[in-house]
Every structure is written in structure tokens, then in C-alpha cells.
């Protein structure tokens with residue numbers, strides 16, 4: 001059975017960097033697919049067209065994109081799939097303005113990840129990192145709500161049992177900690193092979 005690992009966190013928390021490093025390490029022993037959300041170019045076009053203000057529309061668009069993403073993931077020949085963002089992104093981000101129960105219900109159709117890692121960073125660290133890539137989507141809007149998104153992620157982590165890692169730690173430490181979690185939580189066959 002394929003194992004699904006979700007990497008979550010606010011913008012600038014280091015998700016993409018960690019996901020790529022884990023992909024590189026795990027690929028030495030396993031068939032690993034690295035993917036991310038938003039998944040399709042279509043959703044990026046729609047975000048461009050309709051903007052980022054209407055959070056109900058965003059929740060519906062991201063969830064539709066996720067359905068296409070999940071179908072695609074199910075077709076992959078992989079032992080491990082690492083996704084840089086998954087449905088908890090919708091619950092944390094759109095949850096700032098939209099009823100959480102509805103978001104949870106909307107996303108209840110998707111497979112639950114086997115393991116979720118939340119990279120947690122304070123806002124000033126995220127801002128500093130993001131300002132280096134100010135071309136990122138919707139920069140000014142993001143900064144306004146990122147604190148609330150972080151709080152929502154931390155609450156979700158407690159409720160859903162995510163593994164929370166301090167994203168200000170050096171990358172090498174984060175990779176080691178994540179590999180321990182991944183190999184420790186999966187089957188004996190995965191655990192017996194060291195990376």
C-alpha cells in the first residue's frame with residue numbers, strides 16, 4: 001500500500017525545501033513521488049481570474065483541484081507519495097473566513113494522509129523568507145492573515161495528531177527528524193532499511 005505523507009505549514013515555513021530533500025533521500029531506497037498543491041494549471045488560471053478574496057470560492061476551487069490531484073496520485077506507481085500541501089491547507093487557510101465544519105465535510109472525501117508533518121515557524125521568520133521571493137502569489141494579502149492560519153494549523157495539529165517540527169531548525173536536522181518519523185511510523189519493511 002502506498003504511504004501518503006503531507007507536508008503542511010504557512011507560506012515560507014520551508015515545506016518545498018524539506019519535501020524536496022526528503023524525496024531525494026527516500027528515493028535512494030523507495031519508489032517515491034513528489035507532488036504539490038495547487039496541482040493543476042487550471043486552478044492557477046482561475047485564481048488569477050477571480051482573485052483571492054472570496055474564500056468560499058477558493059475552498060471550492062482548491063477542493064476541486066484536490067479531487068483531480070487525488071485521482072492522479074492513485075494512478076502513480078509509488079511506495080511513498082510526498083505532497084507539499086494537502087487538504088489541511090484548505091482547512092487552515094480558508095478556515096480563517098469560512099466555517100470549519102463545512103471545510104472538513106467538503107474534504108472528507110479525500111484519503112487521509114498516513115503521516116502529516118507541520119513545519120511551524122514564527123511570523124517574522126516567514127515574512128523574512130517570503131520577502132526574499134515577493135513575487136509569490138498574493139504576497140500582501142497573505143501577510144495579513146498568516147498569523148491566524150498558523151494558529152489554525154497548530155490547533156489542527158493537536159486535534160489530528162500531526163507531527164510538529166520547528167521550521168527554524170537547520171534543514172539537515174529537519175530532514176533527519178522527518179526521516180525518523182517516516183521510517184518509524186511505517187511498516188517493519190520500511191523501518192528495517194536505513195537511509
Ligand SMILES: Nc1ncnc2c1ncn2[C@@H]1O[C@H](COP(=O)(O)OP(=O)(O)OP(=O)(O)O)[C@@H](O)[C@H]1O
Pocket residue numbers: 009010011012013014015016017018129130132136167168169170171174
Ligand atoms: N530550515 C530552513 N532554514 C533556513 N532557511 C530555510 C529553511 N527551509 C527553507 N528555507 C528558505 O526559506 C525560503 C522559503 O522556503 P520554501 O520555499 O521551502 O518554503 P515554503 O513553505 O514552500 O513556501 P511557500 O508556501 O511560500 O511556497 C527559501 O528561501 C528557503 O531556502
Ligand SMILES: Cc1cn([C@H]2C[C@H](O)[C@@H](COP(=O)(O)O)O2)c(=O)[nH]c1=O
Pocket residue numbers: 011037038058062063085086087089090091093094136137142
Ligand atoms: C492548497 C491550498 C493553498 N492555499 C494557498 C496557500 C498559499 O498561500 C498558496 C499556494 O502557494 P504555495 O507557494 O504553494 O505555498 O495557496 C490555500 O489558501 N488553500 C489551499 O487549499
